Amino acid sequence: MARVLVVEDEVDIRYTIKSVLSMEGYEVDEAGSIEEMYNHLKTDRFDVIVLDLLLPDGDAVDEIPRLRLSEPDSYILVLTAKRSDRDRILGLEMGADDYMVKPFNPREVVARVRALLRRKKQDYEEVLNLGRISINRTRMSVEKEGRLIPLSHKEFSILLLLASTPNKIFSRSEILDAVWGYEDVSDRVVDVYISYLRKKLGSDVILTVRGVGYRIKVD
Numbered sequence: 001m002a003r004v005l006v007v008e009d010e011v012d013i014r015y016t017i018k019s020v021l022s023m024e025g026y027e028v029d030e031a032g033s034i035e036e037m038y039n040h041l042k043t044d045r046f047d048v049i050v051l052d053l054l055l056p057d058g059d060a061v062d063e064i065p066r067l068r069l070s071e072p073d074s075y076i077l078v079l080t081a082k083r084s085d086r087d088r089i090l091g092l093e094m095g096a097d098d099y100m101v102k103p104f105n106p107r108e109v110v111a112r113v114r115a116l117l118r119r120k121k122q123d124y125e126e127v128l129n130l131g132r133i134s135i136n137r138t139r140m141s142v143e144k145e146g147r148l149i150p151l152s153h154k155e156f157s158i159l160l161l162l163a164s165t166p167n168k169i170f171s172r173s174e175i176l177d178a179v180w181g182y183e184d185v186s187d188r189v190v191d192v193y194i195s196y197l198r199k200k201l202g203s204d205v206i207l208t209v210r211g212v213g214y215r216i217k218v219d
Contacts, residue, residue, distance in 0.1 A: 013052075017106060033056050048113050077109075154179060194206055
């Protein structure tokens with residue numbers, strides 16, 4: 001039985017989505033905030049996360065890269081009241097799998113969830129190849145030109161985050177949120193770990209975009 005987490009602060013909408021998905025046989029949990037969502041994810045795994053972007057404790061679009069890193073097997077279906085192409089594209093570029101604009105027919109949510117679950121497992125790339133560098137998500141290992149490169153957990157998490165969305169420039173705060181979460185650390189720690197990665201993988205693997213952040217180099 002597929003499991004779905006519905007993250008929506010409007011009680012009526014959350015109840016409706018939960019009801020229609022439950023009637024289709026899905027096991028559904030619910031959350032009304034970003035904090036509640038992460039409380040669920042501490043102990044449970046979900047096949048689909050239905051995520052409203054405007055939540056009481058923050059803009060959930062900033063959480064998508066972190067979810068993409070911590071929940072790589074979960075599909076993310078974004079719900080939003082924002083209608084512009086820019087907002088839709090931003091959500092997808094951050095790592096969402098699908099996007100729905102409010103108001104919507106609840107049955108469409110069911111159809112979108114069903115379509116996501118029909119995707120073949122091979123859609124999930126176990127190995128990311130970036131020219132001379134290969135990243136194995138399952139084994140949490142990295143090879144450069146066939147040679148295994150030992151990385152710490154934090155180093156691997158940063159590299160995987162950048163490599164998973166190669167066209168995106170990540171700011172320090174985005175990397176900090178995705179990798180360190182709610183740990184109280186300075187954003188300068190990101191620079192330190194980027195320097196570690198450059199020493200191990202090569203100075204040209206991770207590019208600095210001055211005044212913005214970092215992105216992976218794609219050969």
